[in-house]
Amino acid sequence: MASHRKSRPAGTRVAGIRTPALATAALTSVALLSQSANAAPAADGKPSVEEVEKKVDDLYRQAESATEKYNAAKEKTSKQRKRVDTLLDDVAERTQKLNEAREELGSFAAAQYRTGAAVPETATFLLADSPQDYFDRTQLMNRLTGRQKQAVDDYVTEQSATMKKRQEATKSLETLTESQSDLQTAKSTVQKKLSDARQLLSKLTAEEKARLAAIEKKKQEEAARQAAELAAQQAAQQKAQEQSGSTSSGSTSTSTSGSSTTDSSYATKAEKAIAFARAQIGKPYVWGATGPDSYDCSGLTQASWKAAGVDLPRTTYDQVNAGTTVSLADAQPGDLIFFYDDISHVGLYIGDGMMIHAPKPGAYVREESVYYGGASIIHSVVRPA
Template sequence: MSKRSTMTMAAVALVCAVTVLTAPGAAFAAPAPPASPGPSPSASAPSPSASATVETKDLEAVRKKIEKLYHDAAVATDAYNAAEEKADQQSVEIVKLARKIAAGQERLDRLEAGAAAAAREQYRTGGVPREAQFLLSGDPQQFLDNAGRMHQGQLATKNLLQQLEQAQKDLAGYAADASAKWKDLEQGRKKKAAAKKRIEKQIKEAQALESRLEQKERERLAELEAEAAEKAQTAWLSSGALKDVDGTATQAGKEAVRYATAQIGKPYVWGAEGPKSFDCSGLTSQAWAAAGTPIPRTSQEQWKRLKHVDVKDMRPGDLIIYFADASHVGMYIGDGSIVHAPRPGRDVTVAGAGSMEILGVVRPDA
């Protein structure tokens, strides 16, 4: 059996193992062994071009499977980053609530001390009615003076008790809020852990697929990836998408582009936001933070919360969001190109803006 036939059979077995099949009813199999040691007169060996076609189709199926695995990992990465960002916000809120609780407890202690002092004073005077004090004093003016002070004291005591009641309510509210935030934080921690498991599973599966390919097949797989990206970019450019695009970057946009392009060559690491490695939204969020404009951490939140602009109106520094689930993002740098962190196993690089399925464009410095 030829080396090419052996590679073809290996590729077929690999595709079947990961349940990546072609259209229903179609299948690839190794040629059946001959009935006798000698070749059949009617048998004819497959042409090299036919074997190459089968091999390419199998590798294309593998490429699509790997692409899907990394896409699913990107979705899980967004979920992980969102949970992490929310946890950071909740932690800050919990600290603020803890400070409010401490300050509220100090105020409550002071008010309780004041209320106790007022109660002792009332006990000391015996709670003698005003009429009795008037009869016993023998001095009407002194009585009136004392009555005025007494009335003011009663008002002050009433106000003190109202403040005490409100302070107790505030303290109970702060404690309830803090408890709720702790529960949210715990739920977020569980979501993060679940997302991490999904990410690692998808990446390991994709890496396992790639590792089972021979060097020659891996090289061909890389070629297929490049061909698919080039085909998509060519189709996008041919559609006239850039016909009216002539936007000029703002100063902040230039700074964001400068930061992003300076990261070219650094590896993609899920959940990373620099300085040594990045994931896709980690790169874009840090680039705009460096330009003085904080933006949401994840590509999905960037799509939800930033201003949408038409492709024809985009300018360098704008972010292009990819795929229907907004699971990837790159920064437009002009001339139909983006800088982005593609996926695990790849480095921050420049690519065609239309090399992936575009969902839309958003502007951080609208």
């Protein structure tokens, strides 16, 4: 499996080469929003609509990043809890064996007492009803001594193993407590960021909300235009590859055929993943959710590829390593597209510069341009199967 490339500073190139057309598109996007971005605060000290929009976007981003940390902590807590339960069950079983070994030792001690094992052998011989009775009793005690030794060994072994397992269980319980603490911290962070965002939005007037919607619409239009350019670029590249394949030698054609078989296998799985994701459109984004009624971003991609028979890790941080990194220009339907330097968001590429993703709190699973937040936030593209 290929590891993902190192995080790159904002504004650097996406995986692959950005064409002049895409660079122009990025500049156009900046031009469209420059007036909004540079807007000064209102005279009364109240933040402008543009400032609110940026702050809310930042808060949602921070919430999503915290969500992935929450997902990781939740997964770790779940695994640790299972381990603790297994260890405690093991300790209980070993304790039962230890008690049984202790009882056996007790029965031997009682048997020795009843047979007078503590009396000197000469006295035992003299007090015996007959010499044969003495020899029978001596033979019995020898057998008891052998069994007693085994019982003592068993007891010591069980006692040592039980103590070791109890120590493991205690340590695992401490780790579980730490994981639960991390989980609660991540949860609190998400809730705080979302609360702050809702509070900012609630203070907007109807007019300001309308302006905010207009800004968002401009972004979507620009993102759609960039997606169309990417689709055209990919189509041209595909055509060039097909033409190159048709003029290649017989040996090369055989190799290309083998590659096509692989691509066909991937395409079949990708179709299933995309079909599943498309069926989830309209369901709400809920942080930490993995379906079936709601999803967060990595929960959606995980569930989509699971429907195709491919198991992906839970978090974006792990999903980015679960496949082969390819360039954006080479992206195929089914590929995972990761966003931001901290790899806190992911979408499922469906072709033509579009993806299906669970965008953010308050939004629903939807089909959207991969440039929904601008070209600079795209981190990498990974082919998971």
